[in-house]
Amino acid sequence: MGALNHKFNENILITSLDKLLNWSRSGSEWYFQFGLACCAIEMMSAAAARHDLERFGAMPRSSPRQADVMIVAGTVTLKMATRVKRLYEQMAEPKYVISMGSCANSGGPYWQHGYHVLKGVDQIVPVDVYIPGCPPRPEALIEGLMHLQKKMREQPVLAKKED
Amino acid sequence: MTEQEIYADLSSKFGDKVIEFMEEGTLNPTVVVDAGAIAKIVTYLKDEERFQFDSLMNLAGHDADVETEFSVIYHLVSTELKHYITLKVFTSRDEPKVASIAEIHRTADWHEREAFDLYGINFEGHPDLKRILMEDDWEGYPLRKDYVPAEFYRGMRIEKVK
Ligand code: SF4
Numbered sequence: 008m009g010a011l012n013h014k015f016n017e018n019i020l021i022t023s024l025d026k027l028l029n030w031s032r033s034g035s036e037w038y039f040q041f042g043l044a045c046c047a048i049e050m051m052s053a054a055a056a057r058h059d060l061e062r063f064g065a066m067p068r069s070s071p072r073q074a075d076v077m078i079v080a081g082t083v084t085l086k087m088a089t090r091v092k093r094l095y096e097q098m099a100e101p102k103y104v105i106s107m108g109s110c111a112n113s114g115g116p117y118w119q120h121g122y123h124v125l126k127g128v129d130q131i132v133p134v135d136v137y138i139p140g141c142p143p144r145p146e147a148l149i150e151g152l153m154h155l156q157k158k159m160r161e162q163p164v165l166a167k168k169e170d
Numbered sequence: 171m172t173e174q175e176i177y178a179d180l181s182s183k184f185g186d187k188v189i190e191f192m193e194e195g196t197l198n199p200t201v202v203v204d205a206g207a208i209a210k211i212v213t214y215l216k217d218e219e220r221f222q223f224d225s226l227m228n229l230a231g232h233d234a235d236v237e238t239e240f241s242v243i244y245h246l247v248s249t250e251l252k253h254y255i256t257l258k259v260f261t262s263r264d265e266p267k268v269a270s271i272a273e274i275h276r277t278a279d280w281h282e283r284e285a286f287d288l289y290g291i292n293f294e295g296h297p298d299l300k301r302i303l304m305e306d307d308w309e310g311y312p313l314r315k316d317y318v319p320a321e322f323y324r325g326m327r328i329e330k331v332k
Pocket of ligand 1: 045114116142
């Protein structure tokens with residue numbers, strides 16, 4: 008904060024409002040808790056004691072209204088795809104999507120003969136981070152969340168949206 | 171009771187509705203019966219004192235080849251007498267229909283809906299025969315050997331397999 012730096016007592020910090028908001032946003036990635044297939048087991052493991060996602064402030068929410076991030080963990084069947092889309096639409100802005108695992112990225116093992124599987128969740132919702140793996144280890148999910156934190160920190164929230 | 175004995179008993183009771191006994195090339199000795207008579211035969215096996223087939227372990231549709239008929243396979247067990255029997259019925263590709271046993275064994279309810287959903291086999295007398303896995307507006311029966319996946323479903327692309 009250039010000119011204002013070191014002008015006040017030591018216990019006063021100066022920052023921009025955007026930075027403050029982004030710091031708090033990226034430190035509280037509340038994710039929407041729903042698993043579609045085996046990848047969800049790794050997501051649960053990431054949230055549980057050993058990997059402890061909550062040290063990043065990431066905590067599972069059961070309602071789309073309270074969630075900032077949707078982790079699409081698993082196989083998106085065509086039947087579920089319409090529901091995934093609806094749930095995404097119910098989330099409040101700003102909202103993010105993490106596509107976890109080969110299935111959500113591209114159909115994974117169901118690429119061939121998967122008559123019932125959507126070949127990539129990015130066909131129906133915009134994806135911010137893709138995590139490869141079948142399933143990705145919890146460490147990979149944590150790295151994905153950290154990439155998302157980076158993205159959040161770089162995004163101005165107060166500036167007008169151009170659309 | 172062995173499968174052979176059960177087969178002999180069924181043959182003498184139901185005559186030509188019991189078609190054959192298969193032992194070779196199947197995992198379990200299997201009695202092939204008429205598709206229209208399956209409900210009567212299952213009831214008989216359930217009610218008779220010496221059989222007591224009180225539980226249906228599984229019911230599955232099957233399509234072996236585009237040329238052959240569909241079949242439905244029933245695995246029955248008697249929890250009392252600890253014996254097993256496998257029944258099988260064949261039904262035509264053009265108009266597949268089999269008598270429902272959902273009222274006799276409640277297990278069959280959802281299993282028959284699954285076979286209907288994936289093979290399009292009509293279970294006559296089923297209380298609520300509708301799709302169970304696929305969406306209601308899905309077209310075609312995916313596990314049929316001659317099934318060709320559609321290109322789109324509700325605007326979502328189903329990738330064509332080369
Ligand atoms: S990517 Fe692999 S582990 Fe994940 S949902 Fe698909 S099949 Fe399961």
